[in-house]
Every structure is written in C-alpha cells, then in structure tokens.
Amino acid sequence: MSHLPVEIITKILFRLPVKSLLRFLCVSKSWYDLTKHPAFIKLHLHRSIGTNRDHTLIFGKTYKACRSYSAVPRYFVSVHFPSKNHFDKGLKLHQPLYCGRRSIRILGYCHGLVCIYHKTQEITIWNPLIAIWNPLIRKYKILLRERILKPSDLKNVQPLGEFEVKVYSLRLDSWRKIEDQWPKKECKISSTSASLNGALHWLVAEDISYDMHRWMGLVCLLAFDLAIEKFQVFKTLVQQKIDLETGLEVLKGQLCFIELTNEYNDVWLMKESREASSWTRIYKIGPCLRSFSYCKPLMFSENEKKILLEMCHLKHTKLVWYEIEKNREESVKIQNLPNSLWKFGTATCVGSLLLLDGHNVIDPAEQKKKKTNKRKR
C-alpha cells in the first residue's frame, strides 16, 4: 500500500483522542513532527471542543480539609464522559504539586489545561506555587514560585493588597507585565476566573461596605481580552449592593452568573454580548435543596432539561443532575469517586496536546514500583 499523503494522515490523526496520539508519537519521526506541530495541536483542540471527544471532569480536593479525613489525597480523580448521559468510572490522577499535607486548589481551566495552585503561608507573606497542568496527557509547567504580598479576594476579610497584572506566554515561557493595569480604584476581586472566547472574566465588587456581618458591594464583570490585552468592566444585573457571594462560570459556551443569597442560587446566562441586557435567567434553586450553598453548574444534559451541579456544603460536596422545570435533583453516582466524604472542586477538560513539551507528572507510587522492578532484574 503506497503512502498516504501527509494532508490525509493529518485529517485522520486529528480525530484521535490524546492517549492514542501520545502512543503514536513513536510510530515514526515524521508522525512525531506532525503531531507536535502547533498548527496540528490547534486543529486537534478545535475538534475536541466541537465534539464530545476526551471530555473529562477533574475532581480535586479543595483547601478546606474535612476533619474526618486528615490525610490529604495526593491525587485527583478524572472522570471521562463520552456522552453527557454516561460517566466512565473515576481514575486516580496524580497531580504535579503535591507538597506535604497542603491541598491543591483549582484556580481555573481552559482548553484542556488546569491551573492549580498551592500556597504555604506565613503571616503576611505568601509562598504561592502555581502550575498549569494538562491532566489528560499528564504534563505540567510551573508558572510561579514567588513570595508576594497577600492580595484579597471576595471571601477574605483582609485589607486590599497590591495588584500587578502579568501575562504568561506558553510559547515564550516567560511572564510579561502588561500596559493596561488594573484596578483603577479600590475593590475586591474573585479569586477564580472564567475563560471564554479568548478572554478572562472575573467578578469584581466596587463600593464595598461591611454591613450586618457581611461584605456588601456592587458586583461588576471584569473582562480581560488576551488578544488586545485590555481590561473592560461591565455592569451586571445586580442593581444594588449584594452579599458578595457570587460565582462566574462558563456554561454551554456562554458566561454564567450565579447570585448566591442565604436561600437561593439565582443563575443567569449571558447570551451574546457581556452587556447586562443580554442576560437570561435560566433557573433559581430554592431552599428545598437542603441548605447547600453554592451550586456550581458544570454542564447541561443532552436535552438541556437538566444541569449537572456541583453542590457545595460546609463539610462536603456532591454531584447532582438538577431538572430545571421540575425543580428536582438526582444524585450522580460515579464509580471510584468518593461520595460526599470530602469537599472537591472541579475542572472540565477537553482533549488537548498543549504542554506536550512540559514536564511529566510523576506518580511516586509508580516510580517506586518501577525502581523495585529494576532492582529485581
């Protein structure tokens, strides 16, 4: 059989999931070069985003350790879902920043990459360690290892620290301070961001005041366009000062704003532009859900009648399918995922070959096994 031209090989290979592509890197040097080429990686990523291929939920324990479970797990759990109605069993996934008993927090995720962060803390100095990680190909890169002054976040009752905005370029492997610095006045910013369409979004609160034991403020949407490196602030539908427990997620390719009050999760989808007028309420979960506080929406079901929610409570988190019209919830059981034992955060990943030139995530247990096997020979 004569060789197929490289354009055809490309058109076949870009349909493969990442595990297969990693394996086929050693078919020949030309396949290696083809797969590692940035144009191919981009093509492959676009296909992952557009199809259901390699869609995976990553679960990681969050920073509030559960008292009954003192040892922090060294691993995350990944759950592949080939379709929205079906979850494969959970697989242990070793993460790159394991350091002692501190837990790792998921800061954000985009294009198959997860940004994780771990900090050790002295009184006023942080030692944060930030890495970007591609869990599906088990590669990572340390981005930041610095001692910096503590900035504040929406939930943290601390005076405002200093901000400096920098952008990290994967291609150049370096940080760069950008021209359009922010903020221009005193405010609080959420510690996690939502990434959509080449821009990062945060919720910020201006005109903050402390009222009845709660921080109140006017919540706005801050967007940073990565292409032009400019900040823009948009009003939200929240007209008056509210309790600053709010969330911003990406759902169905749109920004999703979650307003959290004592009793309700009020959820809005931003359809077209970021202007407040384009927002549509999609659901409002009431107190019937037994005092779960923040319910993070992860994705719609196939027929869009249900939403997969990560329901966070004080001591534990659980996954449910919430049927919007009927206001009903249904627990999701995933094999190998501990049920309500611990508090977790999630990231949604698609198949991506970004960070292929990063460091390998080493699982210490696997390393030990290999060393023992080598000694036996």
Next chain:
Amino acid sequence: MSNTSENPKPSSSSAKMTLKTSDNELFEVEEAVAMKFCTVKQYFEDEKDSDVAARGSTTVIPLPNVHSAVLATLISYGKKLPQSNAVADNHEEEETKKKERKKYEQGLLKNLMPGELLDLISAANYLDFKEGLEFFNQALADHIQNKSVEYVRKFFGIKNDYEPHEEEKYREEYAWAFEGVDED
C-alpha cells in the same frame, strides 16, 4: 443548482453522467450524486464551457486513479447522502432518512476490510468527495484508535526510523499511554 434552466427536466428525475474507472468500467451516475465528487464537477463544468453539445450522458469522464470496486462504494455512499436538489422533507421524514443512513453506514463498515478503507480514502481524496472523506477518515480513526504502534506502522506501510533505545525510552516514559491497547 444541478438542474439549471438549460435542463427542462423536473428536479426529481435524473440527468446522468458516465464515469470511467482505471480498469475501464463504466458507471452511469445521477448528476446530483456525481456532483458531490468535486473533481468530477470541475471537469464537467470545464467541458460545459468548451462544448455545450457534448454535455450530459454523452460525456464520459475518465477517472484513471480510481478502481471500479472503490468507485462503486463511493457512489453507493453518495446516493445515501441528503441530495442538494431534493425537495425539503418534514422533520419526521428527515429523522427516518437519518436512521436509514446510520444503519447503512454501520452495515458498510462491517463489510469493509481495513485495507479497503485506505483505498476509499485515497479515492475520495482524488475525487474531492468531502462527505466521503469525512466519513471514511472518521471510520479509519475509530479503527486505529486503540491499536498498537506496530499495527499502525504495518497498516500505513511506515518504516520505523527510531533507534531501538530511543523507542524504548519513549515507551517507558509514556507507559500509561500503551496500556489497554488491542492485541494485534
């Protein structure tokens, strides 16, 4: 589009074209289907420009790179696709047709030898048959997804240009990606 004002026939009837394969077999194909092969479409449009009288079923379009067995499958697949000149179906009819096509596709793949997929892809590429390429490329990707590196090399006729120690190092480093692979 395929039934212009020059052709007085109604859209549901067939204007036919003749395609000649590498082994000198002739295939009479409906114009609507043949037009999905963009190479044929291009040829046909060039001919039309040069000589109006010699169009339609009297023109034989040569396809020296395509064998008859392969062309037969591609034509058969082309016929099952939604036709661009077809009358718009209602939702139910559309769903039924979709199901039929899926069933046909599954049957087609079941009876194909993997090696034939390569021939089909090659031919579809030559004919610039976009839907065919999409379908057969995906079928081939699904087929090799869980296969071993040796199988893939043999299948595509690719020579391994890695040194043994280079390959060994790679396999150790990415051991997890080599797990759960089909037996050859």
